[in-house]
Amino acid sequence: xxxxxxxxxxxxxxxxxxxxxxxxxxxxxxxxxxxxxxxxxxxxxxxxxxxxxxxxxxxxxxxxxxxxxxxxxxxxxxxxxxxxxxxxxxxxxxxxxxxxxxxxxxxxxxxxxxxxxxxxxxxxxxxxxxxxxxxxxxxxxxxxxxxxxxxxxxxxxxxxxxxxxxxxxxxxxxxxxxxxxxxxxxxxxxxxxxxxxxxxxxxxxxxxxxxxxxxxxxxxxxxxxxxxxxxxxxxxxxxxxxxxxxxxxxxxxxxxxxxxxxxxxxxxxxxxxxxxxxxxxxxxxxxxxxxxxxxxxxxxxxxxxxxxxxxxxxxxxxxxxxxxxxxxxxxxxxxxxxxxxxxxxxxxxxxxxxxxxxxxxxxxxxxxxxxxxxxxxxxxxxxxxxxxxxxxxxxxxxxxxxxxxxxxxxxxxxxxxxxxxxxxxxxxxxxxxxxxxxxxxxxxxx
Numbered sequence: 001x002x003x004x005x006x007x008x009x010x011x012x013x014x015x016x017x018x019x020x021x022x023x024x025x026x027x028x029x030x031x032x033x034x035x036x037x038x039x040x041x042x043x044x045x046x047x048x049x050x051x052x053x054x055x056x057x058x059x060x061x062x063x064x065x066x067x068x069x070x071x072x073x074x075x076x077x078x079x080x081x082x083x084x085x086x087x088x089x090x091x092x093x094x095x096x097x098x099x100x101x102x103x104x105x106x107x108x109x110x111x112x113x114x115x116x117x118x119x120x121x122x123x124x125x126x127x128x129x130x131x132x133x134x135x136x137x138x139x140x141x142x143x144x145x146x147x148x149x150x151x152x153x154x155x156x157x158x159x160x161x162x163x164x165x166x167x168x169x170x171x172x173x174x175x176x177x178x179x180x181x182x183x184x185x186x187x188x189x190x191x192x193x194x195x196x197x198x199x200x201x202x203x204x205x206x207x208x209x210x211x212x213x214x215x216x217x218x219x220x221x222x223x224x225x226x227x228x229x230x231x232x233x234x235x236x237x238x239x240x241x242x243x244x245x246x247x248x249x250x251x252x253x254x255x256x257x258x259x260x261x262x263x264x265x266x267x268x269x270x271x272x273x274x275x276x277x278x279x280x281x282x283x284x285x286x287x288x289x290x291x292x293x294x295x296x297x298x299x300x301x302x303x304x305x306x307x308x309x310x311x312x313x314x315x316x317x318x319x320x321x322x323x324x325x326x327x328x329x330x331x332x333x334x335x336x337x338x339x340x341x342x343x344x345x346x347x348x349x350x351x352x353x354x355x356x357x358x359x360x361x362x363x364x365x366x367x368x369x370x371x372x373x374x375x376x377x378x379x380x381x382x383x384x385x386x387x388x389x390x391x392x393x394x395x396x397x398x399x400x401x402x403x404x405x406x407x408x409x410x411x412x413x414x415x416x417x418x419x420x421x422x423x424x425x426x427x428x429x430x431x432x433x434x435x436x437x438x439x440x441x442x443x444x445x446x
Contacts, residue, residue: 015067016123016131019131021056022060022119023119026057026112026392026395027392028172028390029139032146034050036153064118064121065118067122068117069121075117077405078349082116082398083117084342086106086110088342089102090102090110092295092298092299092334096297097307102299102301105300108389112395116395120406125407126364128403129182129190129365130183136183139165140177140205140208142166143163156169156170162211162213165212173209174212177209177212177217178220178392180205181205183198184199184202186198186365186367188202189364206218219378220375224371224374227371228367231370233247235363278325282324285326285329285330286329288333289333293337296333297334301334302334323384325384326383326384328340354404362407365404366404368400369401372400
């Protein structure tokens, strides 16, 4: 495996460290340094530390992208679609009610896309998932140290003090723990040398999620564990497949009950059945979506201080509203039907690529990609998804999708090694080439 090969060489390349920094900075694990030095207050602007970190992550993103481009691993179909999406988000400034905010956020998204393309192009799948769980585990360790050194920085008031660690909010900690669990499950499936450490990290991530009281993240981790186990059993075939089918038969009625009676489930998780007033908010959001249905109000523009409608909604519902608190509604509100279709296509495409990976040696990557897409759907019920690159799962969504595409494309090339001419024309067959094709097909069937 790629991770084992790197470990045997004993060499840690610069792009591994750069990718680790990109991940940590993207999901905000380094923001605690700024809070320790300058403090924290509402309306706080960028400081020298935050600005330096932002400039550094921009440089890292570009360097990773350029190296991936040089290796010809940068822009497949998925990467091209992601770049088109980023350009569309920048162009949303032309019809946005707050053009400056939309343009700035669009450029940030473009740099983020360059970064995830670079990470996917420089790392193998197992390397990335290993790096993912290690960086998440490192953030837990630093959070524990921060709790001992500065409890006021590591805790936030939510009725009772709850852990947010190095992150800006307890829910951000929960999201990072969820993707850490995703990486740990990948390691547990990947094989020898990783199962024990991955199992330990998974337990740590679950405990940290409980400490943060992030019920959505805990639900995602539970879904990851159950679904990962069922898929692994199903792919093994024989008696294991029968056991997996039995688990589906048992769990399917429970899933249906959750869908039919969500109020009871929310109460069991300690949440208000109205998702803390979110369902009241959605009525207002749907009204304003209908006013600009095609292209939306512009990226990050509707909830900006420049829009008096956002302030009126906050006044009506009785709490400060920063987003629609629903993934689909937020997409429709900010980027309209056009942008939502692009995101939805990318999401469906990742699921299809993941399922195709099930039939390759990289089936663990396929499982992780499939789980990531499912986790986004769960989080999207009550939170914004995909539009905010600082959410931990968004980067994982793009990187795993790009990697799945690369695996599927490589399998197709191995299957048809002589169909390489421009325009899809095949070369004239020779006995040697025919033999190569036959051997390739036989090996695949085996």
